[in-house]
Amino acid sequence: MTALAKLQQTFQDCVLHPGKPASIAWVSASGRAAPETQLSIYSYAYAARLREVLANDYPASQIAIGDDQFHALANDYIQAHPSHYFSLRDFGQHLPGFVAEKLQHDETYQGMNWLVELAEFEWTLGQAFDAADANLFTEQDMATIPPEAWPELRFTMHPSVHRLNFEWNIPEMWQALTAEPPTPISAECEQTIPWLVWREQLVTQYRSMTIDEQQALDTVREGGRFNDVCEALATQMNLDEVPLRAAGLLKGWITQGLISGVQ
Numbered sequence: 001m002t003a004l005a006k007l008q009q010t011f012q013d014c015v016l017h018p019g020k021p022a023s024i025a026w027v028s029a030s031g032r033a034a035p036e037t038q039l040s041i042y043s044y045a046y047a048a049r050l051r052e053v054l055a056n057d058y059p060a061s062q063i064a065i066g067d068d069q070f071h072a073l074a075n076d077y078i079q080a081h082p083s084h085y086f087s088l089r090d091f092g093q094h095l096p097g098f099v100a101e102k103l104q105h106d107e108t109y110q111g112m113n114w115l116v117e118l119a120e121f122e123w124t125l126g127q128a129f130d131a132a133d134a135n136l137f138t139e140q141d142m143a144t145i146p147p148e149a150w151p152e153l154r155f156t157m158h159p160s161v162h163r164l165n166f167e168w169n170i171p172e173m174w175q176a177l178t179a180e181p182p183t184p185i186s187a188e189c190e191q192t193i194p195w196l197v198w199r200e201q202l203v204t205q206y207r208s209m210t211i212d213e214q215q216a217l218d219t220v221r222e223g224g225r226f227n228d229v230c231e232a233l234a235t236q237m238n239l240d241e242v243p244l245r246a247a248g249l250l251k252g253w254i255t256q257g258l259i260s261g262v263q
Contacts, residue, residue, distance in 0.1 A: 131160035
């Protein structure tokens, strides 16, 4: 290791692990502040910037657990998942899983099982907004496909489309927590509900789905043919209702900008 590389590594260790004993003889003592103060400024700024990123990505989670606990959570996360990216956009991607670990081992999170899903929802909203753009498949495009080709059609979903299942009342919680001012709401939910998140134009959208739509959409996302979609719907309704329901779902997905292509 070169002298420069060793110095860079030492500086990084001091910034990432401010409480770790280390020699700071390499820091100039002729500055306006003591060497310890100089290093502490960099260490504080590093952690503060990363906490700010997490707060921007997870605003409802911060409100839900309070500033102090979120501050502690962010500090623990920074130590467990230091930034390895040139961009900070992906820095917070592991927070939902990190919260799940906290629930198992940290009693201060007792009774907050909903927090994992809330964090997952907030991260997915950001992912949908930042997803790559793609051309959309239109009703006019659909009209050009010959009837005999429909059974073997496979549809490509827009890159912004995400699917989530929630055991808790997460979207309504998110709305209540991010309202001005935030309003109280119960996290309880009677049953697991499938949700869809995507970007329409420049606006992130989300909505719940019925079970038959969820099965049909998941079939499409897994690469199933239109015929497979119909078979999935047939498990939920009478066979004579399937064609109309399949066509209606597909039209709705196209109108909402969920489909970007057909194979």
